[in-house]
Structures are given as structure tokens and as C-alpha cells.
Amino acid sequence: MSMSTRGTSCGFAVAIVLALTLAVRGAQTLRERALQLMAGTPLIDGHNDLPWQLRKRFNNQLNSVDLNTIDGTHTNIPKIKAGRLSAQFWAAYVPCETQYKDAVRQTLEQIDVIHRMCSKYPDDFMFATSTEDIRTAFRENKTASLIGVEGGHSIDSSLGTLRTMYQLGVRYLTLTHSCNTPWADNWLVDTGADPVEHKGLSPFGKHLILEMNRMGMLIDLAHVSEAVMNQVLDLSRAPVIFSHSSAYAVCPHKRNVPDSVLLKVKEKAGIVMVNFYNDYVTCSKTASISDVADHFDHIKNVAGPSIIGFGGDYDGVTRVPEGLEDVSKYPALVEELLRRGWSDSEVTAALGGNLLRVFKAVEEVRDSMNATKPDDVPIPLDEVKNPCRTDYGYPAPPGNAGPSFIHSPWALLFSVLLSTLLANQSESFL
DSSP states (O other): OOHHHHHHHHHHHHHHHHHHHHHHHHHHHHHHHHHHHHHHSOEEEEEEOHHHHHHHHHTTOGGGOOTTTOOSSSOOHHHHHHTTEEEEEEEEEOOGGGTTTTHHHHHHHHHHHHHHHHHHOTTTEEEOOSHHHHHHHHHTTOEEEEEEEEOGGGGTTOHHHHHHHHHTTEEEEESOSSSOBTTBOBGGGGGTSSOOSSSSBOHHHHHHHHHHHHHTOEEEOTTBOHHHHHHHHHHOSSOOEETTOOBTTTSOOTTSBOHHHHHHHHHTTOEEEEOOOHHHHTSSSOOBHHHHHHHHHHHHHHHOGGGEEEOOOBTSOSOOOBTOSSGGGHHHHHHHHHHTTOOHHHHHIIIIIHHHHHHHHHHHHHHHTTTSOOOOOOOOGGGTOOTTOOOTTSOOOTTOOSOOOOOOHHHHHHHHHHHHHHHHHHHHHO
């Protein structure tokens, strides 16, 4: 080999080593930059179902569970610390099967277990109900713990129940889960799997939106039909959230948000918090961290960086992307956004700035409506009448001056049998 050839080879080798070194340094710099941004701005996630895992696995017997060592879940305290998770909306979720049965009781028990999580681990969690609470928890290096009720069936069509839950610390209501309520259609309507019942919201549903504005509760449009999305965006006086939904244009699943709605969310200064569930990320069983970042990019390109947030849906889903296996992996997603050219200000907005702005605006609307009386008009009886519901307080049916009791086939049968028995007894005395 000639000297010139040897020199060329050496120079090429040096160039490769230098390029590899710069690549490694670049990766390290992005991770360091991600962690630096997360140290200055609270990462706020819109939806985590750890409380439901506590229900399913332990029947909410928190005394027998250690959240420092619990395994088989996406979430525990060491993973939260590693993921720099500064604020979390914990889902008080109960299934649609509880509708018209014991949904309110079970939801209250989920609210209770979230409160008890904070009490049991006061060095790690701080119960939070406001933007100021989130900032305080961040300063104290604790995870601000907020409550979102996932599914309108949890309030049993009662504004009084909704107000009571607010007093217990609930700060958002997802209007539906995967079933229609007596006042709103869910996302399965758009697939044809569920019937259209209200063409969006019923009149009572529209009353509920304004009452949520009045009390200062965030309106969550994850899980609703597209008609409900548009009606709420037109009606609400405050910005709304999608606590765990992704971009429909990237993955055409009806749980995701179409571009036309993204633009309306921008107009109303709301937020879409990107879901990590593979089926909503790629419309398949597999996904990667890059696929999730595609949703962030798309929402930013369509409606700008001001409407984007994180809504992992951890512990509520069975499949998560490679690279986002649990809540410890948030820094990797932030790093990926930086790799794609997101600016520091865009990243900090998505981390928590956008949600804090939305939440603050909801609080301001609440304060502006302070003189407005609570809405106490009940839902019409014929919209909620069922065998498991009494009707005290509603007017008696025409021609019936007596009290109106539960309208149950079993009650009717009992009444007939009792009448027959009394008639037979009367005949025996004649």
C-alpha cells in the first residue's frame, strides 16, 4: 500500500470515529437537554389508570400494596421518579356495565383510593385541585395528583352528584366512556357499533356543559362522538381537553381527533393530550416511540404547538409502544421531539405549559360565573326511567295523586300477587 493510500485510509478512519463520537455526543446532549427542560417545567399527564389496577388486582385494599415495589403495572413510584412525572390526572374509572346500577358508589370508591394514595405516600404525592397546587407540588418535588372521572355514566345523570364529586376534588369529567349515557353519544356511534341516541348532546347534556363551566370542571372529550366534540366546542365558555386521544389523520381510529376538530380546539385554546396505546398510534398491535412522535408532529403542523400535551393512558391499555414501556420513559419521548427539531419553548408547552394555561382559563371562567346559581333542573324522568331507579321528587303521573314508587316489573308483579292474596282472604271471611 502506498503512502498516499495509507494516508487516505487513516483519514477515512479518523472521519468515521469523529462522526461516531459526534453522534454519541449529540445523543447525550439531547437527553441532557430533555432532562433540563423537564427540570424547569412540570410534565403533566392527562390520564393514568393505576387506580383501576388497584381495584382489579387488590379490590382497593391499599394497605396490602406497596406502590414502591408493585410490579406488573406501568406505574409505580420509582418509575414515576425516573420519568420525571410532575403531575398526573388519575382516572376514577368504572366500566360501562355499572351504568344504571352502582356506578356512583364504585366511582366514589375510586376517588377514595386516589385520596388514600396521597395520604399513604405524602413524600411522593400531593393531592391537587388547581393550577397553583400543581406549581406547589413541582416546587416540592412531588407528583401533583389530580382526579378525572372517566365516563359520564359515573354521575347517574345527576348534576348534584357531579357537584359533589367536584367537592371531593374531581377536576375533569370525560363525558362518555364506551357507552352512550342518557344525555351524550359515545365514540362507538361513529363506528356503527352503537346507535345514535342524541345526535350528540341532549338538552340535559347541554345544561351539563354550562354547569361544568360554572363550577370550574374541565370538560374531557376523549371517548365521545364527533358530533359531541363539535357541539361542546361550540357551546363551552371555557377551553376543553382531550385527556388521552391522538390524531385521526395519522391513525384513522374513531377514538382519535380529526383535523377539523383539531382546528376548533385551537380556536377555543384547548388541548389534545396524545395517547400512547398502540391501537390508537398505528391502528395496529405494534408501535414505536417514533410513531407516537408522528402524532405530536401532525398536531403541531395542523394546529400549532399550543394545543399539545401528554396523555399516556398507562395502566389502562394492554399494548404500549417500544421505547415507551412504562411511565419511566417520558424523557425518551421528549428527546425524540428535540431530535425532530422541536424548540425548547414548544417542548415546554407540550410538557405542561399548555395544560396549565387551559386549566387556568377554566378557573377564570368559573370565577367569572361566581354569581350564577347552580343548575338544579333534573333530567326528564322519561330519559332515565329504569327498574333500578326511583323517581322521588318528580311529579306524579296524571290521574295519580298518590306517591309514585319505583317502576319495576317485579314491583308490579308483587302488587298483583298481593292484591290477589288480599282478595282471596276477603272472600274467605264472607
